[in-house]
Amino acid sequence: MKFEAVTIKDIAKALSLSTSTVSRALRDSYEISPETKQMVLDCAEKLNYQPNPIAKSLRDRRSGSVGVVVCEIANSFFSQVINGIESIAYDKGYNVIISQSHESYEREVINLKYLSSRSVDGLLISLSTETNDLSHLQYLHSKGLPMVFFDRVANSIPTHQVTVDNFKGAYEATEHLIKMGYTRIATLTNSAYLSITTERVAGYKAALESNDLKVQDSYVKFCFYGGMIFSEIEVALDSLMMLKQRPDAIFATSDKLTTGCLKYFRKKGMKVPDDIALVGFSNSEIAEMLNPSLTVVRQPAMEMGKCAMELLLNL
Amino acid sequence: MKFEAVTIKDIAKALSLSTSTVSRALRDSYEISPETKQMVLDCAEKLNYQPNPIAKSLRDRRSGSVGVVVCEIANSFFSQVINGIESIAYDKGYNVIISQSHESYEREVINLKYLSSRSVDGLLISLSTETNDLSHLQYLHSKGLPMVFFDRVANSIPTHQVTVDNFKGAYEATEHLIKMGYTRIATLTNSAYLSITTERVAGYKAALESNDLKVQDSYVKFCFYGGMIFSEIEVALDSLMMLKQRPDAIFATSDKLTTGCLKYFRKKGMKVPDDIALVGFSNSEIAEMLNPSLTVVRQPAMEMGKCAMELLLNL
DNA sequence: TTTATTTGCGCAATCGTTCCCGGCAACGAT
DNA sequence: ATCGTTGCCGGGAACGATTGCGCAAATAAA
Numbered sequence: 001m002k003f004e005a006v007t008i009k010d011i012a013k014a015l016s017l018s019t020s021t022v023s024r025a026l027r028d029s030y031e032i033s034p035e036t037k038q039m040v041l042d043c044a045e046k047l048n049y050q051p052n053p054i055a056k057s058l059r060d061r062r063s064g065s066v067g068v069v070v071c072e073i074a075n076s077f078f079s080q081v082i083n084g085i086e087s088i089a090y091d092k093g094y095n096v097i098i099s100q101s102h103e104s105y106e107r108e109v110i111n112l113k114y115l116s117s118r119s120v121d122g123l124l125i126s127l128s129t130e131t132n133d134l135s136h137l138q139y140l141h142s143k144g145l146p147m148v149f150f151d152r153v154a155n156s157i158p159t160h161q162v163t164v165d166n167f168k169g170a171y172e173a174t175e176h177l178i179k180m181g182y183t184r185i186a187t188l189t190n191s192a193y194l195s196i197t198t199e200r201v202a203g204y205k206a207a208l209e210s211n212d213l214k215v216q217d218s219y220v221k222f223c224f225y226g227g228m229i230f231s232e233i234e235v236a237l238d239s240l241m242m243l244k245q246r247p248d249a250i251f252a253t254s255d256k257l258t259t260g261c262l263k264y265f266r267k268k269g270m271k272v273p274d275d276i277a278l279v280g281f282s283n284s285e286i287a288e289m290l291n292p293s294l295t296v297v298r299q300p301a302m303e304m305g306k307c308a309m310e311l312l313l314n315l
Numbered sequence: 316m317k318f319e320a321v322t323i324k325d326i327a328k329a330l331s332l333s334t335s336t337v338s339r340a341l342r343d344s345y346e347i348s349p350e351t352k353q354m355v356l357d358c359a360e361k362l363n364y365q366p367n368p369i370a371k372s373l374r375d376r377r378s379g380s381v382g383v384v385v386c387e388i389a390n391s392f393f394s395q396v397i398n399g400i401e402s403i404a405y406d407k408g409y410n411v412i413i414s415q416s417h418e419s420y421e422r423e424v425i426n427l428k429y430l431s432s433r434s435v436d437g438l439l440i441s442l443s444t445e446t447n448d449l450s451h452l453q454y455l456h457s458k459g460l461p462m463v464f465f466d467r468v469a470n471s472i473p474t475h476q477v478t479v480d481n482f483k484g485a486y487e488a489t490e491h492l493i494k495m496g497y498t499r500i501a502t503l504t505n506s507a508y509l510s511i512t513t514e515r516v517a518g519y520k521a522a523l524e525s526n527d528l529k530v531q532d533s534y535v536k537f538c539f540y541g542g543m544i545f546s547e548i549e550v551a552l553d554s555l556m557m558l559k560q561r562p563d564a565i566f567a568t569s570d571k572l573t574t575g576c577l578k579y580f581r582k583k584g585m586k587v588p589d590d591i592a593l594v595g596f597s598n599s600e601i602a603e604m605l606n607p608s609l610t611v612v613r614q615p616a617m618e619m620g621k622c623a624m625e626l627l628l629n630l
Numbered sequence: 631t632t633t634a635t636t637t638g639c640g641c642a643a644t645c646g647t648t649c650c651c652g653g654c655a656a657c658g659a660t
Numbered sequence: 661a662t663c664g665t666t667g668c669c670g671g672g673a674a675c676g677a678t679t680g681c682g683c684a685a686a687t688a689a690a
Contacts (some may be wrong), residue, residue, distance in 0.1 A: 005646090018670045023646095023647060052645090056647060057369045058675050063369060086388075098411070099401075100398070115679095116365070119369055129671080140355045280656050333639070333641075333643080334677075335640060335678080348639090366676085367675090370677080
C-alpha cells in the first residue's frame with residue numbers, strides 16, 4: 001500500500017507495550033484495563049493506524065471477499081444484479097471481486113481459478129453461454145467453497161439458486177401477444193445450453209398451446225451469444241422474415257435481444273408495432289422511452305443480487 | 316479459502332526438501348538443479364498446489380489489486396470503462412475492486428478509505444457529483460498512492476487524467492443543431508461541480524457565439540444528480556417548456572440525461588424531432604434503435620478505461 | 631594435493647496480526 | 661504466613677511465501 005504504514009508494532013513501541021496487548025486493546029478484549037485501552041486507542045488515532053487486512057486474512061485464512069462471475073458487466077441486467085450484491089456485501093464488510101466471462105467457457109474457467117486462488121470466501125456465478133461442462137465448479141463445490149448461482153443456474157450442483165420465474169414470465173409475455181390478436185408468434189432466445197432459455201421457451205410454448213396455437217420449431221430462433229454479436233440476430237431475423245408464414249409478432253427473451261430486434265427493424269425500415277409486434281424480457285429503461293412504448297417483462301435484477309448475496313452469507 | 320489448502324510446506328514435506336528450495340524451484344530460480352525443479356513441479360501438479368496470494372501480498376507489501384471508484388456501475392458509460400480497465404488489468408495480473416459512490420461524497424470518502432485499507436496498489440477514480448472537497452484524495456496522493464482520474468477529473472491533483480475532448484464534442488453537437496436550422500437551443504447538463512460539465516457547457520456556448528446566436532442562461536439547466544432522479548429532469552424541462560421563447564432543440568450532455576429527455580417527451584406526447592430536436596452525449600446503443608435515429612456524440616468508454624489503466628501501471 | 635570456485639540447498643528472518651500459554655503482581659481467604 | 665484467585669500483560673508461535681546468508685559437496689584451477 002502506501003509508503004510507511006503504521007503497524008501495531010509502532011503503537012506498541014510508542015507506548016512501551018507488547019503487540020499482544022495492543023492487539024487486544026484494539027479488539028476491546030476484556031483482559032485489558034480500561035486505561036490501557038484508552039491509551040492505545042488514542043495512540044492509534046494519533047498515528048492514524050489502519051489495520052492491515054492482508055495480515056488478518058493470512059492469519060484467519062479468510063479473505064473477506066466474494067467473487068462474482070458474470071458474462072458482461074456492461075449488460076444492464078448484470079450491472080444491476082451486481083449493484084444488489086454490492087449493497088449487501090458492503091454492509092457486511094465483504095468486498096466484491098468482479099470478473100467477466102464474456103460468454104466464453106475458457107474465460108469462465110480461468111476466472112474461477114483466479115478467484116479461488118485469490119482465496120475468495122464465496123462465489124456468485126451466472127454461467128456463460130458456452131458452459132456445459134461443470135466439472136470446474138463441481139470441484140470447487142466439493143472443496144467446500146460456498147457458491148450461489150443466479151439467473152443462469154446449474155441444476156446439477158446442489159446449492160442455492162436465484163432466478164425469476166422464467167416460465168411464468170415467458171408465458172405471460174406470449175399470452176399478451178395472443179390477447180392482442182397476434183397468431184404467428186416467433187421467439188428469439190438465447191443459447192439452448194442455458195437454463196433460462198429452456199424455461200422461457202417452455203413458457204412460450206405452453207402459452208401457445210393453451211391458446212390453441214400450434215408450436216412451430218421454425219419460429220424458435222436461438223442466438224448462441226445472446227445477441228452480443230449483432231449478425232447473429234440478423235441471421236435469425238432474416239430467416240424468420242423469409243418464412244412463407246412470416247411471423248407477425250416476436251417475443252425476445254432478453255434485453256440484448258430486444259434491442260437487437262429494434263435495431264434490425266429500424267435498419268429494415270419496419271415499424272414496431274405496425275409492421276411487427278415485439279415484447280421483451282428486460283430490465284433497462286428503454287421501454288419507457290420508445291413511442292409507442294414497448295411491452296416488457298421486468299426482471300428485478302437488483303433484488304436478485306441482494307437475495308443471492310444474502311444466501312451466500314448463510315453458507 | 317477452501318478446506319485444506321495445499322501449501323509450499325506440504326510439497327517440501329512430501330519431497331523432504333526445505334520450503335526455500337520448493338519456493339525457488341517454483342519460481343524457476345537458477346540455483347536449483349533441473350531435476351529438483353522437475354520433482355517439485357510434478358509434485359505441485361499432483362497435489363494441485365495453488366500459491367496463496369495473500370501470503371505473497373503480505374510479504375511483498377503490495378496487493379496486486381487496483382481500486383476503481385465510479386458513481387454507478389449500472390451506467391453504461393462506466394460499465395464500459397470498467398470493461399476496458401478490467402481487460403488491461405487482467406493481462407497484467409491485477410485484479411480490480413470496484414466500488415460505487417452513488418454520487419454521494421460521503422460514500423466516496425468511505426469507499427476510498429476502505430480501498431486504501433485494502434492496500435490497493437493504485438486507484439482509478441471518477442469523482443462523484445457531490446465532491447468538491449478533495450482533501451481525502453490529496454491525502455492519499457501525498458502518501459504516494461498512484462492514482463489516475465477519468466471522465467470527472469480533479470485538476471488540482473497533479474496526476475494523470477483521462478478524458479474526452481468535452482469542449483469539442485459539445486461544440487460539434489451544438490453546431491449540428493445550428494446547421495439543422497435550430498436557433499433556440501437549450502442544454503441539459505450535469506452538476507456544475509463536475510469538470511465535464513463546465514467543459515461541455517463552454518463548448519455549447521462557444522458554438523452558439525461563433526454562429527451569432529445569443530447565449531441565455533435560462534437555456535442552461537443543471538441536473539445535480541445527472542438525471543439519476545427523474546424528477547430533476549422533469550423540473551428542468553418543465554421550466555424550459557414554460558419559457559416565452561421555448562427552445563426548439565435540446566443538447567443533453569449525458570446518456571442518462573438523454574434517455575431522461577426521451578422519457579419526458581414521451582410522457583408529454585411530444586415527438587422527437589418533430590416537436591423538439593435532441594442530441595446527446597452517449598455511449599449506449601439506444602441511438603441506433605430509435606426511429607428516426609438520434610444524433611449522439613460517442614464517448615469511447617472502453618478505450619478510456621484501457622488508457623486509464625495503462626497510465627496507472629506506469630506509476 | 632591443496633586452494634578456489636561453483637552448484638545446490640537449508641536456516642532463519644520477515645511481512646502484520648492474532649491467540650495460546652504462561653507469569654507476576656495484588657488481593658482475599660484460610 | 662501461605663494458598664488460590666483474579667486482573668493485566670508479555671513471549672512467542674503461528675498463517676504462507678520469499679530471500680539474504682551461509683554451508684556443505686562437487687568441480688575446477690593451481
